[in-house]
Amino acid sequence: MYRHALVIGKFYPPHLGHHRLIRHATTVADRVTVVAMSSAVETMPLGDRVAWLRESHRDDATVRITGIACDAPIDHASPTVWAAQVACMRAAACAVTDEPVDVVVSSESYGPQLADWFEAAHVSYDAARSTTPVSGTMCRADLAAHWRCLDAPARAGLTTRVVVVGAESTGTTTVSCAVAEAFRSRGGAWADTRWVPEYGREATITKLDRLRAVTPTADMHGVTWTGDDFASIARMQQAMEDAAARTSSPLLVCDTDAFATTVWERRYLGVDSAHATAEVGDTATVYLVTDHVGVPFVQDGIRDGEHVRAQMTGWFIEALTQSGRSWVLLTGSADERVELAVRVADQALAARMRFADPLVAS
Numbered sequence: 001m002y003r004h005a006l007v008i009g010k011f012y013p014p015h016l017g018h019h020r021l022i023r024h025a026t027t028v029a030d031r032v033t034v035v036a037m038s039s040a041v042e043t044m045p046l047g048d049r050v051a052w053l054r055e056s057h058r059d060d061a062t063v064r065i066t067g068i069a070c071d072a073p074i075d076h077a078s079p080t081v082w083a084a085q086v087a088c089m090r091a092a093a094c095a096v097t098d099e100p101v102d103v104v105v106s107s108e109s110y111g112p113q114l115a116d117w118f119e120a121a122h123v124s125y126d127a128a129r130s131t132t133p134v135s136g137t138m139c140r141a142d143l144a145a146h147w148r149c150l151d152a153p154a155r156a157g158l159t160t161r162v163v164v165v166g167a168e169s170t171g172t173t174t175v176s177c178a179v180a181e182a183f184r185s186r187g188g189a190w191a192d193t194r195w196v197p198e199y200g201r202e203a204t205i206t207k208l209d210r211l212r213a214v215t216p217t218a219d220m221h222g223v224t225w226t227g228d229d230f231a232s233i234a235r236m237q238q239a240m241e242d243a244a245a246r247t248s249s250p251l252l253v254c255d256t257d258a259f260a261t262t263v264w265e266r267r268y269l270g271v272d273s274a275h276a277t278a279e280v281g282d283t284a285t286v287y288l289v290t291d292h293v294g295v296p297f298v299q300d301g302i303r304d305g306e307h308v309r310a311q312m313t314g315w316f317i318e319a320l321t322q323s324g325r326s327w328v329l330l331t332g333s334a335d336e337r338v339e340l341a342v343r344v345a346d347q348a349l350a351a352r353m354r355f356a357d358p359l360v361a362s
Contacts, residue, residue, distance in 0.1 A: 005029030017132035052153040068092035152246035166290030167312035194248035227275030230265035234279035
């Protein structure tokens with residue numbers, strides 16, 4: 001048994017092969033340091049990769065994960081390039097522990113050379129990629145095809161989140177459900193496309209039920225709201241979204257989100273009330289705003305905003321614009337709205353799943 005194993009990689013993105021490599025390292029050494037290395041040409045933040053790895057290995061008590069940016073080129077025949085690369089590796093490892101590295105665990109052909117630079121032994125694991133036939137290159141080339149080779153933290157971080165928002169009775173649920181179903185019908189990883197419902201509706205029904213337990217004839221006009229109510233709704237909405245992203249396909253479709261809750265707080269409590277704002281996560285990729293024009297108002301027993309639908313549409317557009325969030329207005333018939341929504345989602349996915357090539361050996 002070795003004392004201190006070193007695992008080096010880009011983890012661009014982290015996948016099941018990486019996780020098995022790290023866990024194999026725990027079987028050959030008392031402690032394992034994992035160093036994620038990134039370069040400026042890459043388009044996946046190093047901090048995200050480190051965070052995903054740490055969450056994936058939080059139960060591996062002997063594993064410590066860190067990261068470092070390194071823009072030295074890749075040239076396995078150049079001692080000076082090796083020295084530059086290894087200097088970064090040593091600096092990252094030393095930030096975690098003073099324990100000397102006595103074994104390098106890798107799946108790469110250059111593993112023995114790397115071990116020599118650390119005057120350490122080398123343990124090879126699944127160099128042929130037969131146990132886990134996946135690589136970072138394969139994931140970057142076709143993320144959807146290899147989506148199930150990612151675990152929950154990476155999925156949640158890489159999911160494209162499309163949020164449908166709008167005033168009451170403008171078809172947000174109809175559109176969002178239809179978009180999710182359109183992607184599920186594509187099969188493969190897309191069959192796992194999740195839809196996140198509006199928690200505010202559930203909270204509204206609960207409030208009305210409690211009021212009617214005291215006053216059976218009560219309606220929505222008797223329901224009162226507080227800033228804490230909206231903060232709670234936003235918090236739960238964000239939690240539901242984040243949980244669904246861990247098991248969804250590369251696309252997550254949301255019928256509202258925590259940011260939209262801030263607009264609803266404005267509608268009920270005024271522009272000066274902003275309790276929900278602190279609960280908003282900057283996670284949405286694009287917003288779809290359902291226009292009220294051409295959509296009849298349908299009373300479902302808890303709606304009370306027919307008279308402010310036009311104003312609400314304006315508030316959503318204003319809030320999204322002022323916050324710098326991307327949004328698209330959906331107009332026309334229900335079919336036309338869904339068609340445009342699917343096109344926007346496909347466009348967002350294409351951009352989200354496009355990764356720059358990393359530095360490679362020259």
